[in-house]
Amino acid sequence: MLAVLVANTKGGCGKTTIATQLAGAFAKAGLITALADADRQHSSLEWTARRPKETAPVHGLDWVRDVGKAPRHTARLIIDAPAAMRPKQAEALVKMADMIVLPVLPSAFDEAATARFLDHLETIKPIRKNKKAVALVGNRMRTRTRAAARLDQYLVVQGHQVVTRLRDSALYSDTAARGLSLFDLRGQRAENMREDWRALLTFIENAA
Amino acid sequence: MIEDRDDDSPSEVELKLTGDPAALKALREAGALTGTSGRLVTHRLESVYYDTPDHRLHRRKLAFRVRRKGRRFIQTLKDEGDGMLRRGEWEAPVASLDPDLDALPAPEPRHRVGLMFPGELNPVFASRIRRSSRVLKRSDGNGHEDEIEIAFDDGIVVADDRSEPVAELELELLHGSPKALYDLALELTDLVPLKFETRSKSARGYALAGAAPEWRKAVPLVLDRAATGADVLEAIVRNCMSHWLANEAAALDGSEPEGVHQMRVGLRRLRSALSLLAKAIPAEQLSWLQGETRWIAGSLGPARDWDVFLASLLPPVAAARPDDSSLPALRSAAEAMRASAYDHVNAAIATPRYTRFVLSLGAWLEGEGWRDGATGKAAKWQAKSVVELADHVLGRQHRKVLKLGDDFARLPTEQRHRVRIALKKLRYAAEFFRGLYPKRRALRYGTALAGLQDSIGHLNDVAVAARLMDELNAELPAGADPALLARGAGTVIGWHEHGVTTLEPRLVADWDAFAATRPFWHQGG
Structure with a gap:
């Protein structure tokens, strides 16, 4: 089983979007997938409940109170971390995960919070010793804006791996509402947006 | 405690020998082997092996191919197994020479292949083999009968513009004791000079495609508390022999010092x-x-x-x-x-x-x-x-x-x-x-x-x-x-x-x- 933790202490940077899209990708690929929601708001868990019967299932797990277990034979476990994470909870979740995906929005407020979170992550031994990868993902990027250029620069400077930049699209809110992911859709538009995920999914698969 | 497979997953038990092509041809024609044998059947096998550009499946110790045999296509996934006789093997018919992930049984071994983006899997190398095989039935002298398929493979492995000839003898156990494979191999090696081949065709293909020579560290030993001294002896010898042989190819190649090093460590562990x-x-x-x-x-x-x-x-x-x-x-x-x-x-x-x-x-x-x-x-x-x-x-x-x-x-x-x-x-x-x-x-x-x-x-x-x-x-x-x-x-x-x-x-x-x-x-x- 490969466990991916999606985390950033900065709220609103798209953790749930990324977590649910990743879950959808792995489920559609034929792998037994579970999505653990550690956030009291339960957004990820509710998405799994909305998932239509004819789509590849994603098993929803409630980890608000405690880090739990994944069902047997689970191949991919995605963990949606809460924004307001206590240090002990952060450590427990990091211990559980094989790698961390860290979404970042193109805004100055986000950069500072992300820097603080990255510093905190560095205090956790397996990350400090480079045993667990941290994948930075630029989220809701509108290309050719000044904010996007700044974020690009910032991400490079952080020293962690910038794995991909996800463009903004209405497809994300659409699919979220319907309990779907880009990977469940047909059509050119969805196929186009899915390309943004190639580098991140390959990065995750290489850790398996 | 001969049975060491702790799950019922499909597997093959097979021993590979290489030798001089002319000598193998003579052996194939001779039929001078004890036991009753069926007729020699020849097939042309064309196999294409698939992987991502950075050989992700290979890194997971998997080999994934589709083989054309006559008018049929068979997709096979194999793992590394114990490096000596046993490998996990999953086969399914498919519609063409292209891979079909949906044809892989789920969850095992589908999970091992993981997620693939469209177009991520491409041919890495191919083999074109003429295989002549016959089935040999032999009694082991203790009232048991072993059934072995003996296959002479003659052909090439190709990666881009590089190719390597294949002249091999594969002994596959269809029924009976794995010991019979070694006994038969020893008999054959009395007839013509043969070498125990540690590399699978896929290992040779990856080497041709530019993969670095593979070397392996020791696998930790898992011991059952209820085991006896004899069980432990078996488990340790098997583990060390596997460790040593898994590094033989890299030792022969010489470009990676870990090959000789780990082969020596395996032998030292065995001697200890x-x-x-x-x-x-x-x-x-x-x-x-x-x-x-x-x-x-x-x-x-x-x-x-x-x-x-x-x-x-x-x-x-x-x-x-x-x-x-x-x-x-x-x-x-x-x-x-x-x-x-x-x-x-x-x-x-x-x-x-x-x-x-x-x-x-x-x-x-x-x-x-x-x-x-x-x-x-x-x-x-x-x-x-x-x-x-x-x-x-x-x-x-x-x-x-x-x-x-x-x-x-x-x-x-x-x-x-x-x-x-x-x-x-x-x-x-x-x-x-x-x-x-x-x-x-x-x-x-x-x-x-x-x-x-x-x-x-x-x-x-x-x-x-x-x-x-x-x-x-x-x-x-x-x-x-x-x-x-x-x-x-x-x-x-x-x-x-x-x-x-x-x-x-x-x-x-x-x-x-x-x-x-x-x-x-x-x-x-």
Whole structure:
């Protein structure tokens, strides 16, 4: 089983979007997938409940109170971390995960919070010793804006791996509402947006 | 405890031999094999092997192919298995030469392949083989019948514009005991010279496609507390043989020092096990095993020494003395010696003696040869519980190390080498048996032991450097300047000798720490 933790202490940077899209990708690929929601708001868990019967299932797990277990034979476990994470909870979740995906929005407020979170992550031994990868993902990027250029620069400077930049699209809110992911859709538009995920999914698969 | 597969996943049990194409052809035509055989059937097989551009499946130790056989297409996923006979194998019919992930049974082995983006899987290499096979039925003399498919493969493996000929003999067990494969192989090797092939066709294909030679570390041993001495002997021999053979191809290739290194480690672990468990093995068998493993390990020694010299002993000296011209000269000479040592490795592994031993050892392992003629002492130790055996072996070796190292600070170098050697055996013993004991205690002991081994290993650096420089002096490569090389040799030896002197307090401290560490096994045994 490969466990991916999606985390950033900065709220609103798209953790749930990324977590649910990743879950959808792995489920559609034929792998037994579970999505653990550690956030009291339960957004990820509710998405799994909305998932239509004819789509590849994603098993929803409630980890608000405690880090739990994944069902047997689970191949991919995605963990949606809460924004307001206590240090002990952060450590427990990091211990559980094989790698961390860290979404970042193109805004100055986000950069500072992300820097603080990255510093905190560095205090956790397996990350400090480079045993667990941290994948930075630029989220809701509108290309050719000044904010996007700044974020690009910032991400490079952080020293962690910038794995991909996800463009903004209405497809994300659409699919979220319907309990779907880009990977469940047909059509050119969805196929186009899915390309943004190639580098991140390959990065995750290489850790398996 | 022959049955070592702990799940019911589909697998193949197969042994591969290579030989001279003309000799194999003669063998194919001859049909001079005992047992009843079916008719020779020939097929043309075209297989395409698929992977991501960065060989992700290969890194997961998988081989994924689609084969055209006549008008049918068969998709197969194989894993590495034990590296000797057994591999996991999953087959399904598909519609064309293109891979079809949906045809893979889920969750196993579908999960192992993981997520693939459209277009991520592409052909990496292909094989075109003419396979002539027949089924052989033989009785083993004990009322059992074995059924073996013997297939002669003749063709090529192709990757881009590179290709390599294939001339192989595959023996696949359809029914019966795996020992029958080794017995048949031994018979065949009496008829024509053959070599036990450790590489699968896919391993050869990946090598052609540019993958680095593969090497493997030891796999941790999983022991059942209910096991007996005989079970443990089997598990350890299997584990060590697998470790050694998994590194043979890299050892032959020579570009990756880990190949020879790990092959030697596998053999050393096996030799340590034979010594530690000597009481459980009938004397004649023990003598045979020790003799042949000593010979193989000996043939790898020089290559390992020159690898260590070039990678660890020379570089720090050369870095500290960039203007010393004797050191680059020494490097060139050492590289020539290393090349010659690797020729020796290749020559040894190519001998019929080596192949006979691998096949005989395999037969001994699969046939539980240790039971034959096991009387009195051997039978007693084979029947002992594994925990009792482990306690005994660990206790004895630990006490031996303490005795040899008594008053360590004042021991002469010669004596310290004996401690080093006994320590190595203790290390392997601790690794073999640690699964039977509480994790934390075993870990603490292992750490103290490893720390001491590390320090005491530097003593060996000096001894190896001195020995190699003497060897170099005796076999100077053509065009070498003896005086220049002698100066370089002296510098290197002096450097490491001084290093040992400065390390002395640390070494003594490591010894004291080790001597004070509590054993993790049950004492009083």
